[in-house]
Amino acid sequence: xxxxxxxxxxxxxxxxxxxxxxxxxTETEKVFVTNQVGKEIINKIKEGKSIDQIIEELSNEYEGxxxxxxxxxxxxxxxxKKMDLLKE
Amino acid sequence: MQIDIxxxxxxxFIAWHITNRCNLECIHCLWKSSPTGAFxxxxxxxxxxxxxxxxxxxxxxxxxISGGEPLLHPAFWEVAEIIRSHDVELKxxxxxxxxxxxxxxxxxxxxxxxxQISVDGYTPETYTKMRPGxxxxxxxxxxxxxxxxxxxxxxxxxxxxxxxxxxEKLIDFAAELGVKVFETGKTMYLGRAVxxxxxxxxxxxEYEEYKKMLERKAKQYEGKMRVLYYPFDIIEEMQVMYxxxxxxxxxxxxxxxxxxxxxxxxxxxxRKHSFEEMWERYKKGWKHPKVAEWVESVKSNPKLLAKxxxxxxxxxx
Numbered sequence: 001x002x003x004x005x006x007x008x009x010x011x012x013x014x015x016x017x018x019x020x021x022x023x024x025x026t027e028t029e030k031v032f033v034t035n036q037v038g039k040e041i042i043n044k045i046k047e048g049k050s051i052d053q054i055i056e057e058l059s060n061e062y063e064g065x066x067x068x069x070x071x072x073x074x075x076x077x078x079x080x081k082k083m084d085l086l087k088e
Numbered sequence: 089m090q091i092d093i094x095x096x097x098x099x100x101f102i103a104w105h106i107t108n109r110c111n112l113e114c115i116h117c118l119w120k121s122s123p124t125g126a127f128x129x130x131x132x133x134x135x136x137x138x139x140x141x142x143x144x145x146x147x148x149x150x151x152x153i154s155g156g157e158p159l160l161h162p163a164f165w166e167v168a169e170i171i172r173s174h175d176v177e178l179k180x181x182x183x184x185x186x187x188x189x190x191x192x193x194x195x196x197x198x199x200x201x202x203x204q205i206s207v208d209g210y211t212p213e214t215y216t217k218m219r220p221g222x223x224x225x226x227x228x229x230x231x232x233x234x235x236x237x238x239x240x241x242x243x244x245x246x247x248x249x250x251x252x253x254x255x256e257k258l259i260d261f262a263a264e265l266g267v268k269v270f271e272t273g274k275t276m277y278l279g280r281a282v283x284x285x286x287x288x289x290x291x292x293x294e295y296e297e298y299k300k301m302l303e304r305k306a307k308q309y310e311g312k313m314r315v316l317y318y319p320f321d322i323i324e325e326m327q328v329m330y331x332x333x334x335x336x337x338x339x340x341x342x343x344x345x346x347x348x349x350x351x352x353x354x355x356x357x358x359r360k361h362s363f364e365e366m367w368e369r370y371k372k373g374w375k376h377p378k379v380a381e382w383v384e385s386v387k388s389n390p391k392l393l394a395k396x397x398x399x400x401x402x403x404x405x
Contacts, residue, residue, distance in 0.1 A: 011177055011201055013149035024100050026150040026177040026201050031091050
């Protein structure tokens with residue numbers, strides 16, 4: 001599998017809050033709330049980083065098994081997909 | 089996902105009823121808007137522009153401007169331009185009567201989240217029954233012009249005894265035109281609708297049939313046009329919102345701020361309160377015992393809703 005890049009849908013707005021970030025899909029008027037780590041992943045997606053780059057950077061930032069971090073990132077991305085927040 | 093507004097530093101959405109003046113006098117109008125229906129003391133052009141600046145300064149993600157007819161407000165274009173130039177999403181709710189080819193072009197250039205146009209019938213006769221004096225042709229042309237210019241158009245359909253039989257044909261027509269969303273729900277017992285309820289109000293059975301048709305249509309147009317049915321009547325909506333308050337203050341044309349349309353209490357005034365104060369008062373307002381009392385009272389006596397537009401200041405001291 002090649003390098004995978006993700007992109008948030010166009011009319012999605014992010015709002016920083018003390019507890020993390022509110023992801024607001026203004027198209028569907030649905031809201032998704034996530035913590036600081038989720039916020040970091042979303043910001044990295046917005047910066048145009050690939051999934052592998054995101055995993056790499058988070059592995060350097062946080063202690064823990066890289067495999068675990070990989071699983072967590074994919075799980076989070078699955079959540080974003082389920083909420084229909086990512087472009088096809 | 090539900091969000092607890094008490095944890096939010098500022099609102100996610102502002103519903104801005106920018107003027108109560110309208111070029112029409114629709115029989116279902118929640119606000120009893122009319123050509124002479126402006127609220128006393130509506131925000132001036134300058135005040136409206138300043139409020140738009142406040143919204144973008146506070147990075148409100150999403151604003152919906154309604155009325156009355158919002159295009160009648162003298163600050164409409166400046167307000168819309170300020171909001172969009174700061175990448176805040178904007179929806180305009182209009183009757184479409186004032187949208188000529190050139191207005192459509194200007195609206196499309198704003199790259200709005202959507203322009204929501206009210207169409208309550210498939211034939212001019214039915215449409216004008218809901219909207220006396222309005223031109224069905226102008227509304228349909230407005231939709232066509234906007235779509236030609238690449239704007240996202242949504243249609244909102246208010247069901248009544250005399251138009252529900254035309255809903256299906258209107259949905260097909262909307263899809264043919266390239267409308268993105270067809271939105272409908274239970275008609276609200278509020279404002280002028282109260283006076284016309286005998287020709288507006290539908291039975292539960294009629295709503296059930298209507299819902300089935302909408303589900304069929306939603307499937308038919310999946311991927312092309314979203315067919316949405318707002319599932320709550322006004323009392324259910326109030327109860328749901330009371331349990332999970334939305335992060336969306338309702339700002340009225342004269343600057344008074346309400347929790348939602350169906351609750352009469354005013355919690356703030358943008359002329360008196362800063363944006364931060366307004367938000368804190370809004371959050372506090374939802375917890376006020378009088379709000380709980382109102383929600384309970386309306387449950388046992390729905391006729392009380394006729395008084396929801398009587399603006400009552402809530403003591404939040």
